[in-house]
Amino acid sequence: MARRAANTVTPDVKQQLLRVATRLFSDRGFSGTSIQAIAEEVGITKPSLLYHYPSKDSLREAVLEDLIAEWEIRLPRVLAVATEGTDRFKAIFTEAAEFFREDPNRARLILREAVDRPQETRDRLGGHIGPWVRLLTDAIRSGQEAGRVRPEVDPEAWLVGLVVQVIGTYAAADLATSIFPSNEVDQANPYGMADRQINEITRMARTSLFVPPKVKP
Numbered sequence: 001m002a003r004r005a006a007n008t009v010t011p012d013v014k015q016q017l018l019r020v021a022t023r024l025f026s027d028r029g030f031s032g033t034s035i036q037a038i039a040e041e042v043g044i045t046k047p048s049l050l051y052h053y054p055s056k057d058s059l060r061e062a063v064l065e066d067l068i069a070e071w072e073i074r075l076p077r078v079l080a081v082a083t084e085g086t087d088r089f090k091a092i093f094t095e096a097a098e099f100f101r102e103d104p105n106r107a108r109l110i111l112r113e114a115v116d117r118p119q120e121t122r123d124r125l126g127g128h129i130g131p132w133v134r135l136l137t138d139a140i141r142s143g144q145e146a147g148r149v150r151p152e153v154d155p156e157a158w159l160v161g162l163v164v165q166v167i168g169t170y171a172a173a174d175l176a177t178s179i180f181p182s183n184e185v186d187q188a189n190p191y192g193m194a195d196r197q198i199n200e201i202t203r204m205a206r207t208s209l210f211v212p213p214k215v216k217p
Contacts, residue, residue, distance in 0.1 A: 014052050016042045018066045021059050026108035030060055030116065064113070067106055068128050074099050075132060089206060092136065093162075097198050100170040104194075107171035133159055140209070150211055162205055169197045 020041045024033040035056050039049040053059040077095055100107040113121045136159055143149030173194040 013042065013044065013048075014062075017049060017052060017059065018063055021063050022067070022103070022109055023105045025060065025063060026105045026112055029112055030056070035059070063109070064124065067109065068124070070106075071099060071128055075128075089209075090202065092132075093202055093205070096132070097166050097170075100166060101194070101198075104170040104173055107167045107169075110167055111171050129163075133163075143210075148211060149209055153209060158205075158209065162201070165201050166198065169194050169201065 017038065021033070021038050024038055024041070033056075035049055036046050038059070039046045042049070049059075053062060074095060110121070110125070133156075137155045140149055140153060140155040140158065144151055144153065
């Protein structure tokens with residue numbers, strides 16, 4: 001692939017760098033990814049990359065900030081569906097899951113960062129995921145008070161488990177092709193199984209959360 005000179009870089013090169021860096025950081029880890037590898041995949045020289053991001057650390061910071069910015073774009077929609085419609089549970093869950101379906105590398109990167117830098121990841125993501133988590137926690141407690149949600153449910157623990165399942169589903173989506181026989185998985189669409197998993201997680205989450213309706217005699 002021909003490399004572009006620093007003074008002929010296309011306007012969207014920074015977004016290309018972020019996309020490629022997100023994928024390589026999530027696949028190989030930060031330490032296992034070189035600036036040279038990122039530059040070569042984008043098709044520019046290493047000096048061109050360093051013109052936009054002076055170091056690998058600054059590129060990593062930009063990648064994480066981009067992930068958070070994308071979530072903050074979606075967050076208003078998540079908060080909106082929480083107050084609209086008849087099936088708010090499914091709507092909120094679908095909006096959150098779609099964030100990772102759009103780019104499963106987001107899920108992989110979060111898991112990588114959580115393992116490599118747990119404290120920093122908690123500090124960075126906590127403030128941005130917090131509003132969504134508090135909204136759902138309050139909704140669960142309100143449901144318990146109204147008798148719609150099982151009283152034994154621990155709202156925070158239930159949500160943590162759900163978030164981990166969603167992130168893990170898309171982070172490990174490729175595993176479906178090796179776990180299941182080929183006739184049970186669409187080999188051309190590895191995220192088809194992830195979508196099925198999300199549907200099943202939704203069903204189990206709903207069953208574990210809500211009090212079943214009383215059967216009329």
